[in-house]
Amino acid sequence: TAGITQAPTSQILAAGRSMTLRCTQDMRHNAMYWYRQDLGLGLRLIHYSNTAGTTGKGEVPDGYSVSRANTDDFPLTLASAVPSQTSVYFCASSEGQPGDTQYFGPGTRLTVL
């Protein structure tokens, strides 16, 4: 079972360029999430989606946008990348009820120069 896949695995991006990180899940989960993980800090929620067609802002949404056109896909777009967006990005999904386990994708390591 694939679970959650993310692409690309890693990327080096010039500041000012745009980029879309892809996330696909095959578990038919209602809820999906984007986190960033930085050294010395906990995972921080960027955006989330409780169900297809809806999205919400997390703790650190500025500079990022998401869409949820269908159940399986939840892309994250950086419109104009800045060096502070250098991080490891994890996509996760859950069935969507409070207390449900979140399952994580393998992550995308992004470096913005």
Add this chain to the structure above:
Amino acid sequence: GQNIDQPTEMTATEGAIVQINCTYQTSGFNGLFWYQQHAGEAPTFLSYNVLDGLEEKGRFSSFLSRSKGYSYLLLKELQMKDSASYLCAVLDSNYQLIWGAGTKLIIKP
């Protein structure tokens, strides 16, 4: 503000027992999760506590005291493969997960 505190790093010996503590101050509480994360990999679920007490699952146990804002993860019969970071996360009043920075556990032979 919301805060999750865990030790940054701990060292233990193969075959021994280790306890990783987590204290939290959050706006509301709807449960506490522990995840394991090996270096360069994704976090994977270990346990979920919503009521006070000890939950045992094989070599791993998790304890919660809501009145003290405190949890611990207990790992028994440590194996080298247990070398990883252990992440504590609290589900707050908005049902969003607030994550600690994680505890890096180093296992020595």
